[in-house]
Amino acid sequence: MQQHELRPPRGAKKNRKRIGRGNASGHGTYSGKGLKGQQSRSGYKTRPGFEGGQTPMIRRLPRRRGFTNPFRIDYVPVNLRDLSAFAADSEVTPESLRDAGIVRSIRQPIKILGDGELSAALTVKTHRVSAAARTKIEAAGGSVEELTPHKEPHTKRQHGKKKKAPTLDAVGADQETPSSEGDAALPQANAADEDNALPQANAADDKEQSGSTNESSEITTAE
Numbered sequence: 001m002q003q004h005e006l007r008p009p010r011g012a013k014k015n016r017k018r019i020g021r022g023n024a025s026g027h028g029t030y031s032g033k034g035l036k037g038q039q040s041r042s043g044y045k046t047r048p049g050f051e052g053g054q055t056p057m058i059r060r061l062p063r064r065r066g067f068t069n070p071f072r073i074d075y076v077p078v079n080l081r082d083l084s085a086f087a088a089d090s091e092v093t094p095e096s097l098r099d100a101g102i103v104r105s106i107r108q109p110i111k112i113l114g115d116g117e118l119s120a121a122l123t124v125k126t127h128r129v130s131a132a133a134r135t136k137i138e139a140a141g142g143s144v145e146e147l148t149p150h151k152e153p154h155t156k157r158q159h160g161k162k163k164k165a166p167t168l169d170a171v172g173a174d175q176e177t178p179s180s181e182g183d184a185a186l187p188q189a190n191a192a193d194e195d196n197a198l199p200q201a202n203a204a205d206d207k208e209q210s211g212s213t214n215e216s217s218e219i220t221t222a223e
Contacts (some may be wrong), residue, residue: 017032019031019032031129038052038158074107075108075110075111075127075128076103076108076109076110076111077100077110077111077113077115078103078110078111078112078126079112079113079115079116080112080113080114080115080116080117080118080133080136081115081117081123082116082117082138083112083118083122084101084116084118084119084120085100086100086104086120086122087120088120088121088122089120089121089122089123090120090122090123091122091123091125092122092123092124092125092126093125093126094106094110094126094147096128097110097126107127109127109128109148110127110128111126111127111128111129111130112124112126112128112129112130112133112137113130113132113133114130114131114132114133114135114136117136118136118137118142119140120140120141120142121140121141121142122140122142123142123143123145124137124142124143124144124145125145125147126146127146127147127148128146128148129144129146155184174213184223194201
């Protein structure tokens with residue numbers, strides 16, 4: 001068989017449906033579009049989800065269905081009454097809880113809750129322990145150790161935070177600084193004033209001396 005002899009299988013290709021070519025064609029009059037209406041007009045096109053003008057399903061349903069926290073940690077709860085299977089002075093760990101059949105798996109973290117009473121002293125080492133359970137375990141003479149450390153709460157940084165008012169010590173220091181600078185500047189100012197005053201005093205002395213010489217010369221000429 002040659003390439004030019006290839007043919008599509010029978011029934012794979014069909015002729016286009018020619019509508020509106022008279023009643024004899026079998027698709028005349030309404031051309032398969034039914035009677036009047038929006039969908040029978042030429043250029044009919046609607047957006048996805050359009051339901052003829054009524055409120056569509058996408059708007060009839062509530063917009064929000066809650067929030068699923070992707071960082072949530074699901075703990076396996078274990079109550080204090082379940083720890084009665086352990087003997088006194090024994091150590092309670094995720095592995096021992098699994099061996100005792102209290103939990104099925106240790107893939108998820110375990111949290112000890114305070115439902116029930118505890119009479120034996122146990123050393124509890126799990127991922128989390130509630131405050132009520134901790135109080136009862138320690139009251140029975142046992143100890144608690146959490147395997148997962150607590151994270152510090154995240155605090156948002158406040159933009160445009162006002163500056164704190166200056167304290168009394170800071171105000172006193174600010175007030176003392178200019179006075180000390182002023183005291184240090186006074187001798188310099190006095191020295192500058194004295195330097196400026198010296199030429200004036202010298203000029204006045206020169207005038208007095210010249211005046212006295214003139215008077216003496218006048219007296220000699222008069223004689």
